[in-house]
Amino acid sequence: MSLWLIYHPPTTFETASAKAALAESVTKLYARFIPALYVNILFIPIGPDSFYVSGVARPSPAPNSAEPGPDPTVPFIRVHISNIARTLPSPEAKVRFLEAVDKVLKPHIEDMGYDWEYHIEETDRDLWKIQGLVPPPPGSDEEKIWAGQNKATK
Template identity: 40%
Template sequence: MPLWKVYHPAGAYTAQDKKDLSERVTGLYASVPIPQFYVVFIFEEIAEDSCFVGGEPNNNFIRFRVDHIARTLPGPVIREWWVRSLDEIIAPFVKDRGYDWEISIDETPFDLWSLQGEIPPPFESVAEKRWVKENKASPYTPAEKLPVNLVLNPGIADR
């Protein structure tokens, strides 16, 4: 799951802005693809004079704190590409509105996570493909942990 916590000045975003931003970011993650319900946004308003940058009040600052659990980003080239892609996606909500901002991404081990009591299935497995299609967590069998290509070509597993 990517969990996005957005710390922003009070009144910076309308309900529609929050919906639009979360939909844009969710669309990027869904293109991986991962189930859309993995993407969670929490918007937290910061009262005036409650944010300080470099020891000085900054009422024009937005902080995006992202926890990645469903996937990790392999290597510096992909990591840079991902951060730049996120900056581009959020630009209409920060840069284009004149805000200062930063994004940080933490990666949590995949095996220390569950949804509705289910351990998420492996990437590109039969179960994950079903979760993407149904857009919800549900129980799955051990066989559904296999990659789709093994199920489509069962003889591969015998090699």
Template identity: 35%
Template sequence: MPLHRIYSPVGTLSSEEKALIAKNLTAVYVERGLPPFYVDVVFLDIPKDSFYVGGEQRTIVRVVSQHLARTTPKELYQAILDRVEGAFAPLFRERGLEWEFHIEQHERELWRIQGFNPPPSGSEGEKLWREKNRAVPYE
């Protein structure tokens, strides 16, 4: 499950921009075979007087992504950074916004959805979850 937390000063991103970013991020993972419901995108609007970079108030967007469903091999780090960042960077660049972004990877074995351990990658169980777009019992 990729979880993306996007921090920005209040009013930096419109509802439409947030929806577009969420759609773009979801597409990155669906293209890699994950069920759409694995992808969580949370926008955290921070009061402008509570967002500092280098000790100064600044309008910047901070994206923190966590990967649980898949672990990216080291040789593909740059490729996944490019794919994920590509879901939001064009919009930020067009708007003249500054951003910072990183991905954290966690062990799949320490993750559950609705009390279920996720089915193995590429398995029939994962195909069922993708088809249903939610966690359901599988064998």
């Protein structure tokens, strides 16, 4: 599984189509390597009075021009990515994946003028189930069946 938690101000990702476009891009990134049913994206709106960076609410209603740093009126997007179905096997693969994530996020976040940050963690595959089932081994015939049916099956 890949789980993307996208924390964002309510003034961003306001429409279902904006969310769907990013979710589709993320799913396409992973679907080359894992079944699409393993890809989960959660959009989590966080009010500006609950979203702080450097001790400053983001976005803030008015900039404090006396303070250095980014413009606090600009929305800040924070993405937490957990990879479980596959781990990145080498430093080179990690660099390539970071570049791919940057490319996916660019039109939805960077090009919108938002400030942003993300991190990726890899979780032990042995502590994961879908529908109460342990997912089949990577690349196995059973996993191909799950991918073809786009659901966990016994």
